[in-house]
Amino acid sequence: MGCGQGLKQGQILMNYSRKLRVGWCLLMALGLSACASTQAPEPEGPALVLAEPEQPKARDQFTVAKISQLLAMPDHEDDQRAYLFYQRGVHYDRLGMRWLAQLDFQRALDLRPDMAEAYNRLGIYFIQTQQYEDAFQAFDSALELDPEHDYAFLNRGIALYYAGRDDLAVEDLESFLLRDTSDPYRAIWLYLAESRLSQPEALARLQFNRAKLDDNQWSTQLTNYLLGTIDEAELLQLAQQDWDDNSSMSERLCEAYFYLAKSYLAQGKDTQALTFLKLTIATNIYEYVEHRFALLELDLLQQRWSEQQGS
Structure with a gap:
């Protein structure tokens, strides 16, 4: 840029800035006169608190790359390969790459059909895509292989809840709660299912379950909100x-x-x-x-x- 052109542009910017200041003063004057006759309305509801979006963790990306290298080696037994596919699926899931995770969980089951946790993970994806019958089959398989699999009860209960089978959902979510009555999330999901059957009874049950929770846990505050105490x-x-x-x-x-x-x-x-x-x-x-x-x-x-x- 030449010196003469720079001076010319500088004058233009100064003139423009002067006009902006005049315009701003006029706007302020108009705003003040408006405030004299009408008061600005208060914002409705509490101020919104925003979370900073979580970024993909380097360790998950590194683990996916490392497992992929291991899977490229031909000298693994089927059990080993099934375990590697399952672990890679877990890390894909944490990265939000759900289709790839689902593919790896299915590969794990193809090699080792007795992996209860792989069935449980697949069932969650079936809920998200509203394939409820497939979800029920997946969770049933997980529980047949591992009758004490807590989270298969939770997830089958959630599948029943979204499928509109509320009575059965309550049964599974109650079973999930009874395995650990100190867990607020178990009380919350049972409340969500029961509230579709009877809101007063669901609130009474949540109040009863609330008495067993630790006041110092963050998740207990979620039950307090649902009860209306905060x-x-x-x-x-x-x-x-x-x-x-x-x-x-x-x-x-x-x-x-x-x-x-x-x-x-x-x-x-x-x-x-x-x-x-x-x-x-x-x-x-x-x-x-x-x-x-x-x-x-x-x-x-x-x-x-x-x-x-x-x-």
Whole structure:
């Protein structure tokens, strides 16, 4: 750029800046006069707390690369290869690469059909794609191979819940709770299923189960919110307290957003629920139950809206 052209552009910028200042003063004057007659409305609801989206962890990416190298070697027994496929699937899942994870879990079962956890993992994907009968078969297989597999009870209960088979869902989720009554998440999922049968009875049962929970656990605050002893603003504030790093905060907010969304859905407030479902998904905490089923809830919400528009 030449010197003369630079001076000319400098004058133009100075003139432009002077015009902006004049315009800004006029806007301020208009704004002040408006404030004299009308007061600005207060924002509705609590201030929204946003999580910083979690980034793919280097260790998961490194592990996927390392396992892929091992799988390229031909001298592994079927059991070893099944284990490697399963482990790679777990890390793909943490990275949000769910189709690749599902493919690896199926490969593991092709080599070793007695891997209960691989069936459990596959069943979760079937729930997310609303293939409920396939999900039931997967969880039944997991429980036949390992009758004490806690999370197969949870996930089969969730599959029954989303399939609308609430009585059976309650049975599985109650079995899951009774294995560890100190776990708030078990009480929460039982409450969600029971509330579709009887909201008053579900709240009474949640209150009873709440008495067995540790007040110092973050997840106990989620039950407090569902019971109405704290509100949305307090829950989001608590999610930000006593966390060590961004990952911990994002994990808490992933859970808080999801249960806020579920509460709004139960009240018929779909617009607010939509916001919190999207916020749950935006945390990128892919391996959390709340993130997994926020995607499903969003699909179901959009399906319902499409049906309403078509009717």
